[in-house]
Amino acid sequence: MRSESSLSKRGRDLTSDRLGPNAREATEKIGLYNGPWDPETNPDGLINLGTAENSLMLDDVAKFVNEQNINFEGEAFDYSEAWGSLRLRKAVSGFINTHFHPHSPTTAANLTISNGCSALFNALGNVLADPGDGILLTRPCYIAFGSGFGLLGGMTPVFISSNKIDQFTPDILPQYEAALKSAEDRGIKVKVLVLCNPHNPLGRCYPPSTLTAILSFCNMYKIHLVADEVYAMSVYSESDAPFTSVLSLDWQKYIDPTYFHHVYGMSKDFASGGLRIGSLWTLSAELQRAVTALANFHHSGTVNALLACNILEDKAFTASFLAKSRQRIAEASSLARDLLDDAGIHYTPANAGFFLWIDLAPWLREEDGEDEWIRERKLIETLIGEKVFIAGGQMHNAEEPGRFRFVFTREQKLVREGVNRLKKVCGIVGRPKVAHK
Secondary structure, three states, X not given: OOOHHHOOHHHXXXXXXXXXXXXXXXXXXXXXXXXXXXXXXXXXXXXXXXXXXXXXXXXXXXXXXXXXXXXXXXXXXXXXXXXXXHHHHHHHHHHHHHHOOOOOOOOHHHEEEEOOHHHHHHHHHHXXXXXXXEEEEEOOOOOHHHXXXXXXXXXXXXXXXXXXXXXXXXXXXXXXXXXXXXXHXXXXXXXXXXXXXXOOOOOOOOOHHHHHHHHHXXXXXXXXXXXXXXXXXXXXXXXXXXXXXXXXXXXXXXXXXXXXXXXXXXXXXXXXXXXXXXXXXXXXXXXXXXXXXXXXXXXXXHHXXXXXXXXXXXXXXXXXXXXXXXXXXXXXXXXXXXXXXXXXXXXXXXXXXXXXXXXXXXXXXXHHOOOHHHHHHHHHHHHHHOOEEOEEHHHHOOOOOOEEEEEOOOOHHHHHHHHXXXXXXXXXXXXXXXXXX
């Protein structure tokens, strides 16, 4: 067996915590529990409120697929096009044209399919930048952006701090400028900015005024804008800004087409994380050729493609499914807010996605050390010890310790039990309801 010292530098990087906690070790540590929670068969199992998936719609996807009576032919098991069959690319393009309302219709010719959005981030990190180049990310941000672009591509995260400014307004642009200048002062050449709309983990959408400001910013500095809109159809309320796709804007007024790229996938809106379908739309022929060259390493599989086509081509089903999903997400969100309010736990306003950004800073313990980030990690360990998992803010590059991404798209009884365990860890007996602006 090869010792670690015999690995290449890249191999040693992959074993380090340079890009965050080792996912396999963390998962297997959590896996020491005796299975997932079930109130009857496994009451001591783990409550998972950390993985962002819509469990409320899994059975609906399975039911639809089972009713298709798909009779696979031999060609369903050949290699097919690694960058996505023409049928699948047409199905994805048609879905985007119907639901994202692009200013100019997308076409199959401008789409590349991969086995999930993370694989696309990996490919983009390899072809849009050189190792050490920067990627601009808001704080907090989705956990896997840094590793997606950096693990193999070697890109360096450059975080945009909000400094108490609402990052969904154009007022945030000076902070983008400050982050860019800080990177340049450190010798980092920023090549990419990732726009997560709706935002993960904040659960909010960007209004058109902010989107156009970001487009103009990227154009001014020749930065590639990668718009990740994977939660586009999971906006369950218009209490805040509704979803506006960047594609729906007359975006070519603001940015050179070769610097704008759009990513979407079926993992979130279609509760199909296991299907592994992600799409990249770009008008840059050069970028498309480069990503296609890597497609053999990120092939989503022909069987997966056929299942995805059956889902996306059935417009009546997709419309009904998405409407039902939004209703269930809204109901789950309402329950989670009521439970958190009753516990006196604050959260930020949100109207999209599967999660709330909650504040557990009041329950970080002084006895766990002077460093509040260490206190946050200790709280996570204590929560896992009580068999409840919630992703901490440090994993999301939060600006302040004590913030957590609370995923609520689970069965009601599971969410209730999870909050009960959270209250137990924090010593919350009963508190008055709190107001959220």
